[in-house]
Amino acid sequence: MRGDTGGRTRRLTEKLNLYYDRAACSLGVRIALEAAGADYADTRVAIRKGEAQAPEYLKVNPAGRVPSLAIPGETEALGELVAIFSWLAERFPDAGLLPPSGIERARALSFLSMLATHIHASGFGPFFRPQRFAAGDEAQKDVQAQSLATVADGYRQIEARLGSDGFAMGAQPSAVDYMIYVYGRWGAATPIKVAEDYPRMAALMARVEALPQTKAALEKEGLPTVAG
Ligand SMILES: N[C@@H](CCC(=O)N[C@@H](CS)C(=O)NCC(=O)O)C(=O)O
Known part of the structure; x- marks a missing residue:
């Protein structure tokens, strides 16, 4: 991990700083920052090299997860996608990251929470890292099979909630669309056929991918397009 140490240090960050890894869930926050036209820096945390669990990064985010957002004037970085989007939506009200208030905002947070807890934490988390959930090859294969079913169930819920346009x-x-896009991209690492089985979600991913904020975020992380 290089760059601004942010987080639980006395040093305040001079501008917003996104702790991220390439193509990780932090990509959704980057798309949001681009949508907001925010002036931000970034610091890569290479998860596969163990940097998310390194002492230096645990000072930034004790959970050992990206994204974290260091905020000028704050001595602790902000972790957790739902909280980061909530803060960004208030900081950049014109970016449309979340509905401004009321039941629509609550529905957006409900959707984001489902994505983060069901698809990510109960689905992709154990699918990508079964060793954190079970010991032994057979048990880990079972974990992966179950977590894959959870991802598919999450995709089914997304499909059920989407219309045919917009x-x-x-x-x-x-922000809900940005996270559907990110978690939809991860489907390529599984046997799930997103385009065939979840056509509304696939079409939404293509619309999100065509947005300038998404193009800018993909370019900054050196990522290919994947949708439509
Ligand atoms: N609940 C967190 C989950 C974040 C998370 O799991 N991030 C992954 C990358 S997509 C991570 O940092 N993994 C590091 C690790 O597992 O060591 C959130 O929604 O922000």
Whole structure:
């Protein structure tokens, strides 16, 4: 991990700083920062090299996870996608990251929470790292099979909530769409056929991918396009 140490240090960050890894869930926050036109720096945390669990990064985010967002004037970085989007939506109200208030905002947070807890934490988490959930090859294969079913169930829920056009929360893109896009990209690492089995979700991913904020975020992480 290089760059701004942010987090639980006395040193305040001078501008927003996104702790991320390439193509990780932090990509959704990067798309949001691009949508907001935010002036931000970034620090890569190479998860496969163990940097998310390294003492230096655990000072930034004791959970050992990206994304974290260091915020000027704060001595602790902010972790957890749902909280980061909530803060960014208030900081950049014109970016449309979340509905401004009321039941629509609650519905967006509900959707984001489902994505983070069901698809990510109960699905992709154990699918990618079964060794954290079971010991032994057979048990880990079982974990992967179950977690794959959870991902598929999450995708089914997304498909059920989407219309045939527009975005998840209406006519304008929001953080919900950015995370559907990110978690949808990860489907390529599984046997799940997103385009065939979840056509509304695949079409939404293509619409999100065509947005300038997504193009800018992909370019910054050196990632290929994947949708439509
Ligand atoms: N609940 C967290 C989960 C974040 C998370 O699991 N991030 C992954 C990358 S997509 C990570 O940092 N993994 C590091 C590790 O497992 O060591 C959130 O929603 O922000």
